[in-house]
Amino acid sequence: MRKRVSLWSWLLLPGTVWMSIFFITSLLLVTALSFGTTDDLGTPHFGNSLSNWAEVFAPVYRTVILRSLGYAFITAVLCLLIAYPVAYAIARHGGRWKNALIAAIVVPFFANYLVRMYGWAVVLSDEGPLLGLARKLGAPDDWRILHTGFGVIAGLVYGFVVFMILPLYAAMERMDSAVIEAGRDLYGGPLRTFLFVTVPATRQGALAGLVLVFLPAMGDFVSAQFLGGPDQIMIGNLIQSKFFDGQNWPLGSALTMLLMIVLLIAMAGYLRRARKDEQEAWQ
Structure with missing residues (x-):
């Protein structure tokens, strides 16, 4: 037994x-740097100033943070609405094609995220096929999707919907079909049973899907950069600009720590809910 424990320890x-080395140490450095300052040349120095934390709650940054929360929340909800019927159809009616259907959904997401966002930008552009079809159906000529909040959310949904489909599919696969049959006897129609x-x-x-979508969507900056405009930037874009463009x-670092705190709160809420559901299942 001791040998087995020792093996697992190694x-x-x-x-x-x-x-x-690469996560905890870097996290500690970012935390320490969030209390630092910069000199006239933009060189960062460690310190004990709270000015950075006070600045992240300035109105201009607060607006971006709230926008990021809103976009991530809307993305998670839309992914849930899209993924439920897809996962249900594959799990309950996919038959021998289940694995092939899941592969057809997952394999395209193996492509580089930047490449997929470039492609999505072409689809949503003013001269793209989507708006071309919309104009033929009567949409106004000045209607646009790219460089709007809708475009950013569309990119986020496209980028992360697979993270919602997979856990829902796994949950539906574990369901006993007899439970659904019993539900039909109790509730009648398929909608009420569902x-x-x-x-x-x-x-x-x-x-699980909501967390898997919300967490990366909250910190994403690629969708806002390629599909949005100056009025649609998210906290990820702010962090990128402070590190690479603004030399601050x-x-x-303070913005990064604030983002991590928000994500940890979301993760803690999910774990608490999951633990409560597990306890109720055992009672």
């Missing part, structure tokens, strides 16, 4: 060392 050692049986039974998958690393 197997955990490389990952622990890697995380300690709402009162399938949705509660797959709540864990939905919560302490303020960028």
